[in-house]
Amino acid sequence: MLIHCITSPIAINDCANAVLALGHQPIMAEHPLEVADITRSAAALSVSLANITDARAKSMMLSGAAALEKGIPSVIDLVGITCSSYRKTLADEFVNHYHPTVIKGNISEIKSFIGCPSNAIGIDAGVSDQLHAEDDEQLLRTALLFQQSAKKYHTVLLATGAIDLIVDETHAYAISNGSPVMSKITGTGCILTCMLAACLSETPDTPLEAAKKAALLLGISGELADSSHGLGTYHIDLLNQLSLLTESTILTNQKIRQLL
Numbered sequence: 001m002l003i004h005c006i007t008s009p010i011a012i013n014d015c016a017n018a019v020l021a022l023g024h025q026p027i028m029a030e031h032p033l034e035v036a037d038i039t040r041s042a043a044a045l046s047v048s049l050a051n052i053t054d055a056r057a058k059s060m061m062l063s064g065a066a067a068l069e070k071g072i073p074s075v076i077d078l079v080g081i082t083c084s085s086y087r088k089t090l091a092d093e094f095v096n097h098y099h100p101t102v103i104k105g106n107i108s109e110i111k112s113f114i115g116c117p118s119n120a121i122g123i124d125a126g127v128s129d130q131l132h133a134e135d136d137e138q139l140l141r142t143a144l145l146f147q148q149s150a151k152k153y154h155t156v157l158l159a160t161g162a163i164d165l166i167v168d169e170t171h172a173y174a175i176s177n178g179s180p181v182m183s184k185i186t187g188t189g190c191i192l193t194c195m196l197a198a199c200l201s202e203t204p205d206t207p208l209e210a211a212k213k214a215a216l217l218l219g220i221s222g223e224l225a226d227s228s229h230g231l232g233t234y235h236i237d238l239l240n241q242l243s244l245l246t247e248s249t250i251l252t253n254q255k256i257r258q259l260l
Contacts, residue, residue: 001043008050011187046197050079064098073200078105082120131163143172172260177219
């Protein structure tokens with residue numbers, strides 16, 4: 001299926017290859033004069049606030065409107081809303097006007113978006129905001145907090161980090177797959193956003209399942225990728241592992257807990 005991705009040019013090649021690895025066809029169009037038509041022909045839309053420009057900001061809104069009009073699932077990535085009031089304004093406009101199926105960001109970005117104090121460092125999550133697998137009380141408290149916003153916006157929230165937290169109006173899951181090396185590769189967040197759109201195209205009526213699948217696929221690939229020869233090798237092997245994943249490998253390696 002065709003997946004329309006408006007994403008950062010820094011990561012655009014990896015994002016396209018990740019969508020291809022999942023068996024879909026990416027199109028990375030972002031010109032304001034064509035994006036609405038392209039979104040209408042796609043099975044899902046992914047937009048990102050990373051590396052924002054005037055044209056990209058306009059195209060996000062045009063595509064969001066087209067997706068809403070046609071009932072096409074969409075995801076927005078809240079990149080950098082903690083360090084730029086302009087990005088926060090764009091995020092508010094997109095969410096309130098075009099009602100994305102999934103709102104995704106790192107843990108600090110999600111906290112900031114819903115009006116909670118956060119401790120981001122640039123576009124990265126703050127250490128003090130991170131969730132911990134062994135802290136059940138913290139996980140449940142955060143899930144319940146996020147669930148209020150999931151109900152408010154009728155959406156799924158995906159907060160990434162060492163623990164990925166996925167919350168909708170009734171359920172919450174914590175996923176602990178992944179590798180610290182992933183944070184040293186530019187664009188892994190953008191890759192996940194585009195993968196999420198691809199997964200939404202497969203199960204548009206169950207966005208929680210799509211978010212879980214995307215987070216598991218990238219996290220498991222990150223664990224299996226080879227970092228022993230440096231970041232360049234790891235970068236390539238991350239996509240290699242994604243393209244080689246099987247249902248058996250996913251079931252064997254998944255680290256997911258239901259919180260609600």
